Amino acid sequence: MGRWLALELASTIRHDGDGGVVDDLATAHGATRWIQAQADLLAGRVPAGGAAVDDGLRTEITELRRAVRALFARVVAPAPPSPADARRLMPADQALAHLNAVAAREAVVPQLDWPSDGVPSARLLSTENDPGVRLVAALARAAIDFLSGPQRVRLRACSAPRCVRYFVKSHGRQEWCKPSCGNRARAARHYQRQRMAADGGSAPS
Template sequence: MSQRLALALAATIRHDGNGGVADDLADLAGLAAWLRAEADPLREDVGVTGLDPATVDEPTRLDVLAVRRATRSLFAVAVRPGPPSRADATTLLPPEQAVTRLNEAAAAVPVHPVLDWPDGAAPTVTWRGTGGDARSRLTAGLARAALAFLTGPGRERLRACAAPRCVRYFVADSARQHWCRPSCGNRARVARHYRRHNP
């Protein structure tokens, strides 16, 4: 599902465990590892095929970073009036520029619907890109996943995690959910307790 892929791309910026921010796509090895981990959603959800993570180059990494920056910029818009992720404070694109960047990336490779209807199962439609090089197919697929998420029902439940040091975006299961994971909720409660007892 595009929601999973869009959130996975945004989550490549994360808390590093030491109070800072880590970027899983900071180098080619990180991008290759992420592409291997996301191979199934890339292939099944947005039709990215024929991409060998071992052969990704720096221009591909920079294109993926540009799509991620645009995606996180629009995630920051989607969570309003709440605050954006702390990791994005100085890197947000203006919304119109982020929209243009995603639209241009998505348009780089033409797509067409493909029907799959296995015996005894419900029919599904997936989108397949045709033409273009591997880099264009990848960035177009990631941009399409972000566009599908931002125009789908998950956008209304998108939140920036409110826990100290966490920089993730997540889709809330309920209106009362403020943290992406139970560990973030525990960290927030401990920080609140500490502030109350140590003014």
Template sequence: MSAQLALALASTIRHDGNGGVADDLDDIAGLTRWLHEQTEPLREYVGGRDVLVGAADEQTRLDVLAVRRATRTLFAVAVRPGPPSRADSSSLLTPPEAVGRLNQAAGLIPVRPVLSWPEQGVPTVSWQGEAAEAGRRLTAGLARAAVEFLASPARGLLRACPAPRCVRYFVKDHARQEWCKPSCGNRARVARHYQRHTAR
């Protein structure tokens, strides 16, 4: 689940379809839409849908953008020696700054493990944080998801999509996967075909 949420956050910067870059979190309405789209993965890290109500204000948006910038910086480090996403070339933090920013955000709310063991059931562990306002819980949850993903073996499968104009990162699901989604593969093949025919 951490990979899904970390990638979803990083993917709020995307190709806009016109050769530029779009930012899905460029205003409070965009953050609100994204929070509702990510309800399920956020539930594990933030503590329920009720946290999302009232989470979207300008300060929270700025805090989420800071976590995203740190996450994308460390994604760029993780895909080395390959190139980072084209959208990140001028906006990366230094790796120590990015690590510090994620750790600081993840620590906004102390958490503790809570064991649940129903009769005739299997024990499970959940993590519960102290009561805090929604924005802090959201920021801490997003940072924790990024930290968990970056510390997991899945980090080794992280790639920057090489398709023309794409600025997304993705986890390589199988050995032959080259792009984040099929439409990027189609765009790359068309671009190669065009280059071959115009080079003649």
């Protein structure tokens, strides 16, 4: 299955495996580690070595994540959004405006590369010197690419108990983001059926 930078950003809010929710971007150090882990997806978008994340840049990234998760919730509607932030979602029109504004912070120009022994290809050349601006703009453009691409229609919010992830459906019958979530959901359904049967059996006739 492919990886998408926008989905990776949304997934920095995740289930901790013990009934709670973890925010991988809760600290500047955590945000730096996450950016380093996305080096392959950020290659060619930001300068080698990335940007040093301070609290200001971390706040910009987390605010962009709020916008992305709000737009993900719009995609999966009328199905329920991720329960992690369902009650405090940024309004969709505000999220859209924020995403576009962040993407516009970096001016880029198209450039044509055409080696003498190869085929032509296009790339975007940045005119921005601030690596932090380039980073958040790259994340915003990745979200725009994702939301305007064919994978948008396969985006789902995992419905397994306690899971807060969004995922891209890879086959027709997929209901959960990973097998462990499927096992947990089936166990919960089994428990619910047993409880309903027990309640029905003990009810007066």
